Amino acid sequence: MTTTYAEAGPTRSPARRHLRQLGIDTQYVFFGFPLGLVTLVVALTGFAVGIGTAIIWVGLPILVGTLMLSRGFAVVERARIGPVLGRKVPHPVYRTAEAQGLVRRTFISLADGQAWLDMVHGMFRFIPSTLAFCFVLTWWAGTLAGLTYPLYDWAIPNPPDNTGLHELLGYEDTVFVRMLFNVSIGLFFAVTLFPVVRAAALAEAYFAHGMLNGVHELRQQVTAAEEARDVARSQKAAAVSAEAVALRKLERDIHDGPQQRLVRLAMDLGRAEQQFNDDPERARVIVAEALSQTRETLDELRALSRGIAPPILVDRGLRAALTALAGRCTVPVDLDAPPLDRLEPAVESTAYFVVAEALTNVAKHSHASEVQVSVQRIATGLIVTVADDGVGGASLAKGHGLAGLDDRVRAAGGVLSVDSPDGAGTRLTAALPI
Known part of the structure; x- marks a missing residue:
C-alpha cells in the first residue's frame, strides 16, 4: 500500500494544509x-563531448560519467517530487552487471534505458522548470508587492495622475x-496564488x-497483468481439475453404491x-x-445429492449447513x-x-477423538479451520485425499494449507476471498 505524505503527518485543517502545500x-x-x-549544462555538455569523442574511445568514459551524474x-x-505529488516515488531498478569484470560493471549503464531517460530528463527539464519559475515568481512578486504597497508608496516618486481614475471613483x-x-x-494575485503555484x-x-518513473511503472503494470493472468490460468486449471475429481468420485460412489x-x-x-x-x-x-434395498438406495442417493448441492446450504446458509454436517459426523x-x-x-x-471433506477424512483416517471446526469472517475473506487430535500425516500432494480439495479452493481464488505432523493431529486452514 502506498503511503501518502498527508497520511503520514498529523491531521491539519484545510487552511494549514494549503499553506503547507504552498510552501x-x-x-x-x-x-x-x-x-x-x-543538470542542463552537465547532461548536454557530457553528451555532446562523449558522442563527439566516442570514435576514439575517450567519449565512452565521459558518457558513463554523464549517465552516472544524471542518475544522481x-x-x-x-x-x-514526492511531497509535491503527495506520495513516495519509488526508485526504478537499474541494470547491473552479472559478471564481476571491472570493465563490464563500468560500462553497463550504457545499455540501461532508464539511465538514458535520466540524462534526457536532465537535458529537457529546464523547459518546464523555467516556465514554472516565471509563473511562481510573478505571482509571488505581485502578491507581496501589491499587498505591501501602502508601506513603501511614500518612497516611490509618483508622476501626476492623468488617468482620471480618482474622478471615476469619486475620490x-x-x-x-x-x-x-x-x-x-x-x-x-493573492487569491489566485495557490492554484497557480500548485x-x-x-x-x-x-x-x-x-x-524518471514512467517506464518503471509501466513495467510494474505489465508484471502485475502477467501475474494476474497466471493466477487466472491457475484458477482455471484448478477448477477443471476439481471438477474432474468430483465427477470421478461421484461416478465411483454411484457405481459402488x-x-x-x-x-x-x-x-x-x-x-x-x-x-x-x-x-x-x-x-x-x-x-x-x-423394499428395504429401495429405501437404502434412496438414502444413498440423498447423501450423494447433498454432496453435489446440499439443499440446506442453499436454503438456510453456511452456518445451518455446517451444523447439520457436524451432527452427522461420527x-x-x-x-x-x-x-x-x-x-x-x-x-x-x-x-x-x-469442512465436509475434512470431516470425512477425519472419520476415515485420523483416529481422532475430537475435531474442532471454526469459521471466521475477516475484512478480506473467510477463514475456515478444521483441527483434530488424530495421528496426522495428511498432505496436499498429488495422490492424497486432499489434493482435489486444494484444487477446489484454488479455483475459488483461495489458499489451502495443512499442518499435519505425524502423531500430532492435523490442522487444515482455508482462506477464501469474498
Missing part, C-alpha cells in the same frame, strides 16, 4: 530552476486611489515523474416374479427385502461458526466442501 510547491519550483540549469540528479529529483485623493488600485492587484509545481513534477443395489433389486424382483405362483410366501419375503465436533450474512454461492459452497 512545498514554492520551494520545489524555486530550487528546481537553478538545479535545472546545472534523478535520485534527488525523485525525492523532491480626489490621488494617493488613496493609487493605493487602492495596487492593493486590488495584490489581492488578485499548477506550475504539478506540471514540473509530472514531467519529471513521467521521465446405488448402482449395485439397483442391480440386486432387479434380480430380486425377477426371482420374486418367478416364485409368486410356486411359493408366494418366499416371494413376499423377497419383495420385502427389495467424531464429536466442536463447531465455532457465528451467524454470518449470506455470501456468494461459490464461497459458501467451497467453505462447505472444505
